[in-house]
Amino acid sequence: MSFSQELRQQGNYIFEAIYDHPFVRGIAEGNLKKEQLIHYVKQDFEYLNAYMRIYGIAISKSSTREEIEVFNEQIQFILHSEIHPHNNFCRMAGVSYEQLQGYPLSPSAHHYIRHMLTVAHEGSLGEIMAVLLPCPWTYLDIGQRLLDEVKPTERHPFYEWIHFYGSHADGVTSKFCNRLDEWALKSTDEELARMREHFMLSCQLEYMFWDMAYKLEEWPVPVTMNI
């Protein structure tokens, strides 16, 4: 079994919990509240900004043009394609995308971004790929399973979101899996253990991100910039 398949097996119980999460059920049933969609998009806009910065760090640690090309392509994907599922949520919430940009991070989004940034700064390229992988992989899983379960028509409120992740997230997932598997072949046991740990924590934080959006999570003591 390849290293990425081992990771997938190890994280399977979290993939299942994510698929059963009430926010994901709400996408399937088309019955999420406006505030939940807005909270998700506000946080995800910042999350994807951080994700692109991590690609930048990965580029600085790349040793071949092929590696640089993979990360560069993914930055373009976030900038020009991943705006479509956000726009789908905004339309259903009746707000413009621009209105939801530039907000402070909620605790779980903050935790997830700091986790990825720490690994990006301190880890190897293999560790960076392991910490990033649950992001495309869990969404691909959700999208493909929802296509199969819901078989949405264009009248479904989240038709575009489901089609986007069900059919466009496989490219990045398989590229990352292949690179990670190549990296794993030349890794020490210690590095393999670190890659496992980063992957599993990112899976947990994917779950927490959905939970944050569903429960409209905020800091227990409100954030204020006034001193």
Ligand SMILES: Cc1ncc(CN)c(N)n1
């Ligand atoms: C938190 C999160 N995880 C994954 C994805 C899919 N790229 C996303 N947009 N946001």
